[in-house]
Amino acid sequence: MQLGLNGQVALVTGGGQGVGRQICIELAAEGARVVVNDLFAERAQAVADEINASGGQAYAAPADITQLEAVDAMVADAARHFGAPITVLVNNAGIIPERREKGGRTPPFVDTPVADWAKIVNLNVYGTLHCCRAVLPGMVGRKTGRIINIISEAGRIGEANMAVYSGAKAAIAGFAKALAREHGRHAVTVNSVALGAVSHEGIKDGPLNIHATVENNELLGKMLNAYPISKGVGRLSRPADVSGIVAFLASDRALFITGQTIGASGGFAMV
Numbered sequence: 001m002q003l004g005l006n007g008q009v010a011l012v013t014g015g016g017q018g019v020g021r022q023i024c025i026e027l028a029a030e031g032a033r034v035v036v037n038d039l040f041a042e043r044a045q046a047v048a049d050e051i052n053a054s055g056g057q058a059y060a061a062p063a064d065i066t067q068l069e070a071v072d073a074m075v076a077d078a079a080r081h082f083g084a085p086i087t088v089l090v091n092n093a094g095i096i097p098e099r100r101e102k103g104g105r106t107p108p109f110v111d112t113p114v115a116d117w118a119k120i121v122n123l124n125v126y127g128t129l130h131c132c133r134a135v136l137p138g139m140v141g142r143k144t145g146r147i148i149n150i151i152s153e154a155g156r157i158g159e160a161n162m163a164v165y166s167g168a169k170a171a172i173a174g175f176a177k178a179l180a181r182e183h184g185r186h187a188v189t190v191n192s193v194a195l196g197a198v199s200h201e202g203i204k205d206g207p208l209n210i211h212a213t214v215e216n217n218e219l220l221g222k223m224l225n226a227y228p229i230s231k232g233v234g235r236l237s238r239p240a241d242v243s244g245i246v247a248f249l250a251s252d253r254a255l256f257i258t259g260q261t262i263g264a265s266g267g268f269a270m271v
């Protein structure tokens, strides 16, 4: 699809691996200049190098998005680098790195370490707030802009053993609707994309590992049954099942979509 993103400058948080990486690649393929953010500089640089090597335009912008000043500095640096302001913001970073490394099952709410609550809320909620605050004044002034949040179906229907994460993702969806109402008059759209389980290269073990099959992973077979489309195609979703939706929402084709949460979970939640 030719989405006409030439001239756009897109900031993708947590763009160094997984879903965020593929969003960076797809936005660049559609013509956007991409600011690849990640907590880990080497990840951001690798994705920016990959895009630049294939004829796109990308800039690595490592920063911890839980830190307000770091976000403001990153946004200012990126605008200087490209000589143009950020016109598309994708709030993608949402899983704390230690949790991603550990994998496996998480405990019920009452058994979760209190310190983890702040980490989850800081990354998902405050990270999103910081980035929105940094880019919105420019979007408002130019009377155009796109904000897309990557959330989880856990935020729409709740997920046992992921209570704080579910609440944090729900908070983003509510925040997005309020922003959409505030900034419709500035032609800024704000939407969320809700994911189910996404298998990708950054997940080392378990059913979401890209090499997991129903033969070598018993849990994967059970998970596939929870997703209507997975039953048809025999796999979980992948980053490329998400990135096209984000690119569409970033384009003019989606101008009249705002304040919405779009499920990209193969029918896991139908709300």
Ligand SMILES: NC(=O)c1ccc[n+]([C@@H]2O[C@H](COP(=O)([O-])OP(=O)(O)OC[C@H]3O[C@@H](n4cnc5c(N)ncnc54)[C@H](O)[C@@H]3O)[C@@H](O)[C@H]2O)c1
Pocket: 013, 014, 015, 016, 017, 018, 019, 020, 037, 038, 039, 040, 043, 063, 064, 065, 066, 091, 092, 093, 094, 095, 096, 097, 100, 123, 127, 150, 151, 152, 153, 195, 196, 197, 198, 199, 200, 202, 203, 208
């Ligand atoms: N993978 C899934 O199964 C799944 C399911 C539902 C929703 N999601 C959502 O999709 C999004 C992407 O998921 P993923 O699986 O690609 O995540 P991931 O953890 O594999 O990758 C995210 C990237 O974000 C970076 N990051 C973490 N903290 C950061 C910070 N403070 N500042 C900047 N960057 C930071 C990490 O270094 C990592 O490279 C998240 O919002 C997640 O909640 C994922």
